[in-house]
Amino acid sequence: MRHLLSIEDLSREEITAILDRAESFAEVAGRPIKKVPTLRGRTVVNLFYEASTRTSSSFELAAKRLSADVVSIRSSGSSVEKGESLKDTVQTLSAYDPAAIVIRSPHVGAAALVARWTAAAVVNAGDGKHEHPTQALLDLFTMRRRLGKLRGARVWIVGDVLHSRVARSNILGLQAVGAQVTVCGPPTLIPRDIEALGCAVEHSLDGLHAADVIYALRLQQERMTGAFIPSLREYAACFQIDGRRLRPGQLLMHPGPVNRGVELSADVIDSPQAAIAQQVEAGVVVRMAVLYELLAAEPPTSSPTRPAADMPASNASQREHAPAASSASAHAEATA
Numbered sequence: 001m002r003h004l005l006s007i008e009d010l011s012r013e014e015i016t017a018i019l020d021r022a023e024s025f026a027e028v029a030g031r032p033i034k035k036v037p038t039l040r041g042r043t044v045v046n047l048f049y050e051a052s053t054r055t056s057s058s059f060e061l062a063a064k065r066l067s068a069d070v071v072s073i074r075s076s077g078s079s080v081e082k083g084e085s086l087k088d089t090v091q092t093l094s095a096y097d098p099a100a101i102v103i104r105s106p107h108v109g110a111a112a113l114v115a116r117w118t119a120a121a122v123v124n125a126g127d128g129k130h131e132h133p134t135q136a137l138l139d140l141f142t143m144r145r146r147l148g149k150l151r152g153a154r155v156w157i158v159g160d161v162l163h164s165r166v167a168r169s170n171i172l173g174l175q176a177v178g179a180q181v182t183v184c185g186p187p188t189l190i191p192r193d194i195e196a197l198g199c200a201v202e203h204s205l206d207g208l209h210a211a212d213v214i215y216a217l218r219l220q221q222e223r224m225t226g227a228f229i230p231s232l233r234e235y236a237a238c239f240q241i242d243g244r245r246l247r248p249g250q251l252l253m254h255p256g257p258v259n260r261g262v263e264l265s266a267d268v269i270d271s272p273q274a275a276i277a278q279q280v281e282a283g284v285v286v287r288m289a290v291l292y293e294l295l296a297a298e299p300p301t302s303s304p305t306r307p308a309a310d311m312p313a314s315n316a317s318q319r320e321h322a323p324a325a326s327s328a329s330a331h332a333e334a335t336a
């Protein structure tokens with residue numbers, strides 16, 4: 001894998017390998033010293049041209065926990081405000097010889113453009129309403145942990161599907177691992193050709209009881225150019241997930257940020273059925289796994305069973321034996 005621009009860049013096997021790798025990093029995250037030396041001496045540039053709390057902080061933490069040098073740039077306060085183009089910014093930052101550039105942009109296709117302008121590996125951290133592949137991976141990680149498996153899981157994605165890069169990446173990622181996806185929302189917020197992606201479409205929550213996972217989406221008001229809903233109150237009356245609509249046993253997810261009282265009621269956000277905090281936690285270890293796959297994984301021609309010396313093993317049986325040894329070596333290298 002050279003870049004991660006779309007979840008479609010990954011096969012089912014590659015998705016599973018990233019989730020397994022993330023499990024091994026979750027074990028590292030439970031240690032007092034959460035760092036491994038994998039990317040020591042290498043540079044990761046985070047370039048965020050759009051608002052972000054979770055994605056930017058977790059990419060930063062992920063790179064730091066892999067011991068990379070990290071440069072984080074936001075459009076506000078940078079030379080972008082002085083009119084510098086994306087291409088010139090990327091070329092300027094490429095002078096630092098980064099191993100990876102993580103980019104979030106309001107423009108569809110921005111990450112793919114950056115990949116043409118730099119020798120670094122590029123990770124798409126959200127390009128307009130197009131894709132957000134690492135969000136889909138962390139959602140799959142969270143679902144797999146909570147449900148035990150992904151194949152056959154029935155997932156309802158509810159809300160503003162039209163403007164959501166998270167919905168698109170999740171539909172594709174979930175189907176790649178054998179889950180069944182239904183998207184649900186008012187007709188104005190469901191893209192016309194969405195069935196072509198292989199999901200079912202509903203315009204009411206009547207069948208919601210059949211879902212194993214309810215994945216609620218925020219209304220992306222910043223991407224709306226007209227009136228897509230009559231009012232927030234009417235939208236909430238038809239599509240808000242609240243204590244009456246959430247059935248016992250169903251898992252509730254949301255990528256954040258949540259608009260309390262719009263797509264979710266306050267009681268369900270704070271219920272044990274909600275995995276919203278686990279999704280945030282998963283963001284760090286899954287992004288560590290993505291950076292690892294892009295920058296440090298052994299090429300496929302070498303032995304696939306032997307883990308890198310400075311990494312905890314990624315399969316369960318190896319994991320049982322790995323922590324003590326890798327913890328000691330990680331600590332020794334981190335403090336060397």
Ligand code: NCD
Nearest residue numbers: 054055126166218255256257
């Ligand atoms: C999402 C995004 O930016 O696309 N958030 C995120 O990455 N955690 C969803 C959203 O903003 O609603």
